[in-house]
Amino acid sequence: MNRRWLLAAPLGIAAAAGAGFYAMLARMNEGRFDPRGVPSALLDKPAPVTSLPALDGHQGWTDADLRKGGAPLLVNFFASWCVPCVIEHPQLMTLSRQGVRILGVAYRDKPADSARFLAQRGNPFAGVVSDAEGRASLEWGLYGVPETYLLDGAARVRWRMAGPVTEEILADQLQPLLRRIA
């Protein structure tokens, strides 16, 4: 009898996975689940209170910097081990050169690795802090890295990109928004 159960186990596992995938697809169709993830919990709400240590050897930023007001700013979560972050990086450099303030958060990364990542590819950040334990990610409801938030002058989250900001997204979504908010 035991053996019979054991040999039925693969079917059970496959059935459970299949049911899971079915539920995911059903909710994706209803728009209730998006694995590429832009849950809007934070949209139009003030940015969460964030206080993290500066990344070793870099200028950090504080919660006050988030709420200074004035021009819109971006908060970008990245990690040296994250491949899409490499795709995104040139766009961040472009924005930085255009004078957009970007605050960086190195997410679950060894500070030395993050620092090397920035040294190799350029540092687009006005300030960069280290979130080694992923504490801030809980507050921000981070989906993964890279992830980018656009904050307006009142420090409200106006836009969120879970995944890399590609050239298209930069041109089609982010730049127009920046022009509108500024």
Next chain:
Amino acid sequence: MIPELGHFALALAFAIAVAQAALPLWGAQTRDARLMAAGPALAAGQFLAVLTAFFALMWSYAVSDFSVVNVAENSHSLKPLLYKLTGTWGNHEGSLLLWCTMLAGCGAAVAGFGRGLPTALRARVIGVLGLVAAGFLLFALTTSNPFDRLWPPPDDGRDLNPLLQDPGLAFHPPLLYAGYVGFSVAFAFAVAALIEGRVDAAWGRWVRPWTLAAWSLLTGGIALGSWWAYYELGWGGYWFWDPVENASLLPWLTGTALLHSAIVVEKRDALRIWTVLLAIATFSFSLLGTFLVRSGVLNSVHAFANDPARGLFILVLLALTIGGALALFAWRAPGMAPTGLFAPISREGALVLNNILLCSMAAVVATGTMYPLFADFLFGHKLSVGAPFFNATVLPLAAPLLAAMAVGPVLAWKRARLEEAARRLWPAALVAAAVGLAAGFGWSAVPALGFAGAAWLIGGAVVDIAGRARWSMARLAGIPRAAWGGAVAHAGLGVTVAGIAGMTLAVDRSVLLHPGESAGLGGYDWRLIAVADGRGPNFSLRQARIEVTRSGDHVVTLTPQRRFYPVQRMTTTEAAIHTTGLADIYAVLGEERDGAAVLRLHLNPLAPWIWIGALIMALGGALSLSDRRLRVGAPARRRAALPAGARPA
């Protein structure tokens, strides 16, 4: 006209596939020789029909027929002809058609090469393949028809992603799909065996060549994809644990396990139920990869136009294929008596260890790939699993696998003695220790262990062959090709491991140089000579000339490029790579400002060995495949009971 012909051929192929599924399976059940005999002809007919559809689509690409939606969306009149043709499978609909073509090709291959099989088994294998093909053809026809028309046709197409306009990537999908789809034959054999309720040594021998062929192709496909990422994406890395890469690694891991467990079935008539399960699991993982990529469930840099409705269709298809096979397994497998209790120290014991470790690696990779998805769905946890997780979990499993890999082939079947293995393997151990110690000086432990492991594997393969030859040319010539193939494949993995260990020592540096200035890296002097504009067929480019010298001697002039594709408004980097065989000298051109250019310089020791090793592995598989014993086939079981018309081998 041609697209309509293709559409018709596709519909015809579906009809034939339904017949190919129904007639032979029913015939095998009722022992009707005429119905069973219909299978091979139907399989060949289905292949012909799908091939016609495939070439019809390729024709539309070749002549840039923009009245076909698929061509208009994925091609451009200015694209070089090669990339027009390869654009056929650079999109969802076309790649699905390629998938169907290969599946039909597998059915035709079984019809053509499987003449030595018992008629009923062959009929069932062809029937199961027809069943799977019918599902995929229906999927193509109903949700992903590549022949949909567009009226009025646009003046020009929307181009193919420039990242895909590259020879490496152009041929990566066909090879990869051939591997994925090739495992469908092993799957069909497993399902047929479950229907018959018997798995024996002959079954193990029949499954092995199909598995070997699929495995060799998949090995080549994965290697080609990794090589493409290495030189085209310009990140200097070769494996990123991207979900789609993992999805291709899973069937490779279980397929490798299957390859080895089928030997135990053949030689010792043991591990039978397990091998059947592995065959089902391997093809299931191939299908799962397809589902994940095309449904939009997984977030990846590998993009396909995603559509949850399509995802639902694939999911139903998967549920029927995988669920059906596993339900059959749960029903029939308990009826097969477990066989073969054997000593832990023996060839079969080593092969069991190989299976345990490979399947554990597959489980770990599957967990790392799927966990973020399910955690997000079930608990709302947003998290990502990256390289640190995979390195920390896969490497500890890979180390004992490498250690055991050299020992296994020198162990005797049934009962072996470790002292005997140690007596034969000491030269390999000595070489491995020497290499490890030499590498240990100056570098850290991980690369040293990697180099030692590589030397151990290659040394083990040499010892294996030398042990069989025992200083006799006659005996060396008499070694079966299957044994050569195994040794070559093991040594190939050793070469790959050396490459991976070498890459852990890779150095790179970003520099801002004005023309005439130079920078040093890895003992080389890199001088930027000039940066200039240029033009390609459908892009404009910016190219740097970098002269690399070593203590004053000219080594190479590198010309990394940045290309801009105006139609898609997309920039790509073309890394310049010069290989010395022992290292890659690799340069990428970045942004420019104030007359100076940002250059990223890499020195990647032993990098080419990663892909050379994979190629050697695939060649080992091919060598083993060419073994006479596999071609001629096993002595037919139930020889007396063979129905008339079947040719005993």
